[in-house]
């Protein structure tokens with residue numbers, strides 16, 4: 001319990017996965033901002049297209065997909 005709390009405090013700078021901070025200008029970006037191309041719409045910072053970024057961009061899609069899946073297969 002105590003260990004969990006300490007870890008959460010250490011991660012306090014981690015932005016919730018619903019948004020990401022642009023390293024170039026510090027603007028908060030939503031997944032939809034990077035959906036069409038992985039560039040910051042404010043400063044044109046080019047994000048490295050890695051697995052973490054893909055997860056971030058796809059996270060709303062995946063959440064929707066999982067919700068549909070649960071509705072279609074409630075026993076899963």
Ligand SMILES: [Zn+2]
Nearest residue numbers: 022025040043
């Ligand atoms: Zn930016």
